[in-house]
Amino acid sequence: MTRSLAPARQAKRLNPVLPALSRTRRPDVEGDWIAGVAMGAAGARRFRLYRPPGVGVLEKLPLLVMLHGCGQDASTFAASTRMNRIARQHRFLVLYPEQDRMSNVQGCWNWYDTRNGRARAEVALIVKAIEQVCLLYGVDRERIAVAGLSAGGSMAALLAAHEPGRFKAVIMHSGIPPGTASSAVSAVQAMRGHRGSAPLLAAPTETTARPPLLVIHGGRDDVVAPSNGQAAVRIWADAAGAKAGTRRIQQRGKRYPMAVTSFSRGRSLVATLVEVRGLAHAWSGGAKGQPFSDERGPDASRLTWAFAASRFAGVGSGR
Numbered sequence: 480m481t482r483s484l485a486p487a488r489q490a491k492r493l494n495p496v497l498p499a500l501s502r503t504r505r506p507d508v509e510g511d512w513i514a515g516v517a518m519g520a521a522g523a524r525r526f527r528l529y530r531p532p533g534v535g536v537l538e539k540l541p542l543l544v545m546l547h548g549c550g551q552d553a554s555t556f557a558a559s560t561r562m563n564r565i566a567r568q569h570r571f572l573v574l575y576p577e578q579d580r581m582s583n584v585q586g587c588w589n590w591y592d593t594r595n596g597r598a599r600a601e602v603a604l605i606v607k608a609i610e611q612v613c614l615l616y617g618v619d620r621e622r623i624a625v626a627g628l629s630a631g632g633s634m635a636a637l638l639a640a641h642e643p644g645r646f647k648a649v650i651m652h653s654g655i656p657p658g659t660a661s662s663a664v665s666a667v668q669a670m671r672g673h674r675g676s677a678p679l680l681a682a683p684t685e686t687t688a689r690p691p692l693l694v695i696h697g698g699r700d701d702v703v704a705p706s707n708g709q710a711a712v713r714i715w716a717d718a719a720g721a722k723a724g725t726r727r728i729q730q731r732g733k734r735y736p737m738a739v740t741s742f743s744r745g746r747s748l749v750a751t752l753v754e755v756r757g758l759a760h761a762w763s764g765g766a767k768g769q770p771f772s773d774e775r776g777p778d779a780s781r782l783t784w785a786f787a788a789s790r791f792a793g794v795g796s797g798r
Contacts, residue, residue, distance in 0.1 A: 487702040487716055490601050513616075516578075517608035521600035522579065526608045527553035529563045529573040530616060541622035541638035543784070544609060546631030546654075547773055549587040553577050559762050560780045561771040569591075570619060576582070576608050582786065585720040588627075588634035598657070601634070602641050609645070614669060622795040624787035628762055629703060633657050636711065637690070637766035639724035643689045647790040650693045650783045653703050653760055656711040672704030689715065692750040693786040695779050697758030705754065712750040721749035734764070734777045753782065 509529040515649045516523050526547035534540065534793035543566070547556035557563050566573045582601075589597045612618055625646050627635035632654025639649035640657065660666040692715045696708030716723070721742040735757040742750040755763050755776050763779035765772030 488624060489702055496568050500697070506587075508567055510563065515608070515611060516605050517576070517611055519600065519604040521597065521604050522582065524601075524604045524608065525553075525577045526612075527557070527575045527577070528612055528616060529557065529566055529575075529623055531567045534570075537617075537618050541787070542609070542612065542618045543571055543625075543787060544574045544576070544605070544623070544625040544635075546605070546625065546627030547578070547586070548577060548627070548629030548631050549585045549677035550770065551586060551628075551631075555770065559765045559772040560628075561766055562780050562783075565780055565784050568771075569788070571622075571784075572612070572616060574608060574612050576605050587630040588635040590630060590637050591660040591662065591679055591784060593657075593661045598634075598637060599641070602638055605634070606636060606642060606645070611791050616795075622647060622791040624648040624650070624790065626652065626783050626787075627654065629654055629760065638789075639690055640758050646690045647794070648690050648693065648787045650695070650786060651708070651711055651737075652695045652710070652762060652779055652783075653700055653708075654694075654699060655703060655707045656714050658714075659707075659710070669707065670703050672706040690720065691748050691786075691790060693753065693783070694780065695751065695753045695755065695763055697760065697763065697773075697776070698756045700760045701759060701792045702760035708752060708754070712740075712742060712752040715750040718779065719744050719747075719749045721747075729777075731777060733775075737777050751786070753777075 508530045513528040515526050516764055545556060545562060550717040562573050578588050580586055583589055592598045613620055623646055623686060625635045625638050632651035635649050639646050655669045660669040694708045694711050696705050697750055698705055721744040726738055726740045726742045728736055728738055735755050738754045739763050740752045741748060758776045761771050762775040763776030767774040
């Protein structure tokens with residue numbers, strides 16, 4: 480209550496719709512829903528971990544880090560994406576870090592707040608949550624991927640830029656490439672498709688190539704302009720000297736059609752852009768009736784896991 484109202488106004492501009500969301504809802508999926516807290520210089524962040532049933536004592540499972548968007552938390556993001564169902568089917572762990580409302584009143588990750596170091600501090604907190612889960616719950620460190628929606632998608636890309644050796648894949652759904660904004664005001668401009676030409680932020684001592692990027696973006700997104708998804712893959716591709724392949728149109732049943740373009744350097748996939756016609760600012764193929772979710776789109780959760788799993792192939796032991 481002692482904080483200035485200015486951040487609240489800025490956050491409302493970043494996400495004009497904030498539904499009332501429950502923090503106590505348990506996903507209706509068999510398995511463990513484990514609560515935890517990560518501590519760091521930027522304070523503390525709660526997280527939830529989904530662990531499928533029947534995990535052996537010595538078993539090492541892949542880990543998918545899921546970063547929610549504004550107005551969401553771990554439970555609602557899990558419910559919207561139904562990622563835990565896929566994790567139960569394919570046997571992997573899902574980590575859901577949560578933004579603290581004292582750090583952003585709308586629950587947005589501060590991916591854009593680079594001038595005062597807040598974005599980097601939140602990256603460090605998420606890394607601490609990952610490390611804690613790796614130590615306690617049998618993670619195969621060679622099979623970790625990160626994904627996110629909206630502000631969470633931007634934070635996922637920022638994580639991969641700062642910690643390129645930690646992740647095998649990064650998935651950005653309806654996000655903005657970090658490095659194109661440095662304040663709440665410039666983030667709003669970037670959301671609308673107006674941004675500078677600054678490159679994606681990289682780790683100061685980066686020596687490892689960034690992991691492959693999957694971008695999913697709706698063609699009718701009026702919150703985050705579709706040009707942001709296109710810019711993200713161009714940044715990723717240009718940094719690796721990758722070239723675009725043939726644009727392919729795909730559609731399953733009555734779901735929205737999607738245009739898929741892959742960017743490769745030689746035989747190495749660098750980035751893939753999935754443009755979903757008819758999709759607004761929502762998780763594609765998400766649960767019906769959930770905020771920021773559209774069940775009519777292609778299943779972004781299965782696309783996310785398929786992309787990550789293809790990067791995991793041939794690495795890790797699984798036990």
